[in-house]
Amino acid sequence: MRVVRYETVVNSIKDMIVYSTTHLSEDMLEALKKAYEEEESEVSKAVLSQLLENADIAAKETKPLCQDTGLAIFFVKIGEDVKIEGGSLKDAIYEGTEKGYKEGFLRASTCDCFTRENLKEKIGYNLPPVIYFDLVPGDKIEIEYAAKGGGSENVSRATVLAPAQGKDGIKEFVKKVISDAGPNPCPPLVVGVGIGGSFDYAAVMSKHALFRSIGTKNPDPELAAFEEEIKDELNKLGIGAMGMGGTQTVLAVHIETFQPGRMCHIASLPVSVNVQCHSSRHSHITI
Amino acid sequence: MAEYRLKTPLKEEDVTKLKAGDIVYLSGIIYTARDAAHKKLVELIQNNKPLPFDLKGSVIYYVGPTPPKPGEVIGSAGPTTSYRMDSYAPTLIEHGQKGMIGKGKRNEAVKDSCKKHKAVYFGAVGGAGALLAQRIKDAKVIAYPELGPEAIREIVVEDFPVVVVNDTYGNDLYQEGRKKWEKN
Ligand code: SF4
Secondary structure, eight states: EEEHHHHOOOOOOHHHHHHHHHSSOOOHHHHHHHHHHHHOHHHHHHHHHHHHHHHHHHHHHHOSSOOOOOOEEEEEEEEEEEEESOHHHHHHHHHHHHHHHHTOOOOOBBBBBBTOOOOOOTTOTOOOOOOEEEEEEOOOOEEEEEOOOOHHHTTTTEEEOOOOHHHHHHHHHHHHHHHHHHTOOSSSSEEEEEESHHHHHHHHHHHHGSSTTTOOOSSSHHHHHHHHHHHHHHHHTTTOOGGGGOOSSSSEEEEEOOOOTTOOOOEEEEEEEEOOSOOOOEEEEEE | OOEEEEEOOOOOOHTOOOTTTTTEEEEEEEEOHHHHHHHHHHHHHTTTOOOOOOOOOOEEEEEOOOOOOTTOOOOOOOOOOOGTTTTTTHHHHTOOOOEEEEEEEEOOOHHHHHHHHTTOOOOOOOTTTHHHHHEEEEEEEEOOGGGGSSEEEEEEEEEEEEEEOTTSSBBHHHHHHHHHHOOO
């Protein structure tokens, strides 16, 4: 059994939070540069150039790319042959999150649903995070983190379609979500689409789909083609960067299905769309 | 698409020359406020109490910045989604506010009040918090410090880049820009 120290996890989490909220990931930078080159609308191009300049300033000054440093979202895969010494993995993630947000001068954005009171005193600075745990073979711990802002989360939607609605129904649903959202989620966007599983799991998959590196294709050739088809359709909407009109509304569509077998119940077709703004702050570490 | 450099407070002739899609660089004093602060401002107006700043010609920026690092004027400071201020904005516009800076769609009541009382809604680039913070030269909390990032701040901006979304003629960049680029 491999042993990992509690502090190692805390510090790794802290570092990945501070780094990824101030340094736009390479895949995102590339995608924004490409969008800038391809954008035909003048005003949307001006917005994209500000976004590239922003990424540059943020990295140089270690300043948050966006003031909404989000809820902290984690997908964690724990190997069956590794154990944490000195505390629990969950506590380590909580502590790392609090330290990262505090020491990185990030915003505490968690609040009570009803009173709307910030939870930084009662629970902790930007606590609690949202964590999905999964148990896998091996002796490693894999941690994926994203800072998920409110603007793009607010326009995300889930539904259960009738099986007969099929691919056309999925496409129409995604199109409606992005069209209704318009400028609000800070386009250009990455669109995560979870298809299958159960109602709740489709939503989890649509979130996890956002962690995939932009520019990579779905391993299933049929779905890779479907991703392109939906993306082209969405870019016809004309929303453009920050909704000011243009050709670059969506940088990528990422589909995730329930494995094995792209499974869902014989009576249903769950679909969820999780929208990600251009400030896609995500990273991945293995301990 | 024209470009203008404007100084705050804004006068009526400043805003009536602007058209949806124009790029504007703002300089001078502007105020920051989000929903909680808006609620308080509207309550003061309803109770005929004095406001913490002069609304006449004022520009309000919808922002909740990250905490500043030691030595910094302000943390990352990009716009927040504006619709949460829709129910309060018309009252402030009626009482002299001339500009709003945020991101995302406004409702009909806000657009009508821009037309009727000659005010403008500007869009700043959401997610460009580090860049926009560089254009903020000074910042101090002038009311409701207990609201934290949502407190009202008086900030001094220099060439703060915004785009006219809703002008005084009823134009809406989000609708028109999209129509122009939509493909069927
Ligand atoms: S939607 Fe994204 S870029 Fe826009 S304000 Fe929210 S976190 Fe920032």
